[in-house]
Amino acid sequence: VVRNEIKEFAGTKQLFNKGIKLIILDEADAMTSDAQFALRRIIEKYTKNARFCLVCNYVSKIIPALQSRCTRFRFAPLSRDQIEGRLTEVAEAEKCKTTQDGIDAILRLSGGDMRRVLNLLQSTAMSAEVVDETSVYLTSGAPLPADMDQILDWLMNHNFQTACEQITAMCTMKGYALADVLAELTSKIMCLENLDSVPLGMLLDGMSNVEHRLAFGPDEKIQIASLVGVFVRTREAISVS
Incomplete structure (x- = not known):
């Protein structure tokens, strides 16, 4: 698309029309690095008759060579x-x-x-x-609030084996992604009033490690066991203290 359609559109000029073309690329952060480097060369070549607007969710996924050629505007989420x-x-x-x-x-x-x-x-x-x-x-496809309450109950009040089996069964039966469960779980534990800062920090640190490993595509069943282990260790630390 970059090498053909965008290049062809940016490179053509209309007779007797000195206007500048505007090319808007939505979800630009989804482009591969090779496509972004190709786009950089097109931007440099056709600056006289074209301007480019890149819309993205994560500016960190845009290569530095493109970022340096753009003026960045950040828009806050709507109220x-x-x-x-x-x-x-x-x-x-x-x-x-x-x-x-x-x-x-x-x-x-x-x-x-x-x-x-x-x-x-x-x-x-x-x-x-x-x-x-x-x-x-x-x-x-996000986990239902009632299901998240049940998952949190298993993590907080049941032993390792029971929690692993129940959470794995629910995620399999309802098609929940562990990444979505982690996101909802984070919001829920942040709202727990009876949880002190030290155990909260232990939970968040352990959950962040699980989320990091998930980004590399490992087996979700292993990561569910790892998540349950985080809660079990935190509960044991609270009981010892």
Whole structure:
């Protein structure tokens, strides 16, 4: 795409038109390094008649050679009020039946990203008659809050073998990714009022190691066992102290 379509579009000029072309590349951080280096050469070659706008979620995934040729603008996530108002407006215009817990679920899963809000609303409305909390979570593939409460209970109150077996069975049966479970689990343990800073730090440190290893694609069953081990060691440390 970079070497053909983008290069061809950027390199062509219209007769009697001195305007500058604007090329917008969304999700630019998903491009490979080779594609980004090819894009850099195109940007250098066609600066007279084209300008490039790169939209990305993670600027760290853009090669330094491209970053140095761009002016960076950072946009903060939208506020809840801004998203909820627009979400309600779109739902009414498209005649989507929504519930308040469904809207809250979309807001919670979107992380302030309006594109994700609209995509999640559209996907849920196409797969369910009513956009409620359960249908939103089932559509997104994120773990249900009730299931996360159960997982946290297994981690906090059951022995190593039982917790491993139950969590593995739930993730397998419901198709949960361990990375999604970790993200939801982090939010839940941060809200625990009876957890001191020392054990909280132990849990977060152990969970971050599990998440780091997951990024390299190891067996999830092994990482589930590692996650359970983090909680078991923390519980033992609390009991000793």
